[in-house]
Amino acid sequence: MIGYTDFAINGRLPSILAAFHEALPAVDIDLIRRDSHEQLEDLASERLDMGFLTGAVNGKELQHCCVHQTPFVAVLPAHHRLAALDAVPVKALAGESFVLGEIHQWRHLVPQIQALCLEAGFMPRIAREAPNSDSIFGLVAAGMGVTLYPDCHLNYDRPGIVIRPLSDSDTKLTTEMAWLNSSTNPAVYRFVEITGKLLEQVSASE
Structure with a gap:
């Protein structure tokens, strides 16, 4: 197994x-x-x-x-103000609402995202928690917030979201x-x- x-x-x-x-x-x-x-x-x-x-x-x-090992990317609503950028600095997400996995289930990942944000000078404000990846992307597409997510061969054609590399972090x-x-x-x-x-x-x- x-x-x-x-x-x-x-x-x-x-x-x-x-x-x-x-x-x-x-x-x-x-x-x-x-x-x-x-x-x-x-x-x-x-x-x-x-x-x-x-x-x-x-x-x-x-x-x-x-x-x-895979780098983190920014996942944004399609009409977000940062969506026009080719790459997004983590520090530009300060003040944004974040959609993250539920801390109990995602306890190995959420602290890494928080640490990535702290390196950029802020603590992410968690607006929504979701049980799985599809739920996270769905909430982002609905405009409920942004997220940072590992770039594990994501489907870049997901409706309602845009995915951008990070310009100021090489965290993996x-x-x-x-x-x-x-x-x-x-x-x-x-x-x-x-x-x-x-x-x-x-x-x-x-």
Whole structure:
């Protein structure tokens, strides 16, 4: 069983799964969408074999490695005053209403967004909280606020919003692959091996 976040499934996880299936087509993979903190709990209790989650990963019982880093972008209502810019400075969002994920479910991401804003000199004013990515984008499209979001191959044709790179920040979101040191599942170690080879190929091509 493999857990994943929205960011993982919109990032490098699909290519990793494809590489594993090509190498070991007889091995079935069960996937479950879980928040990062839930994955850490499920890994510790052996309800998951592997997790793809937002770092950082703590715990001596876990092995982990970075599989993807992606920059943050500004997500704005289509008619927002900053939408005409090619790139948006984070500091220009001071005073804006923000739409963020619910802190309980998004506890690994919201603090990173807050820290990004603090670096620009302000604390984001949270006007709305949403349970998932689609809800966040829907609320932004409705003009309820703006947000900062990892640029995980987002669909730039989403109606009602515009997505702009940040001009004054190179902060990135890290997606980690984690597994138990004590795992007795041989497929876990083959998965780690195949993932490592794929990441080496990606790194060499960049």
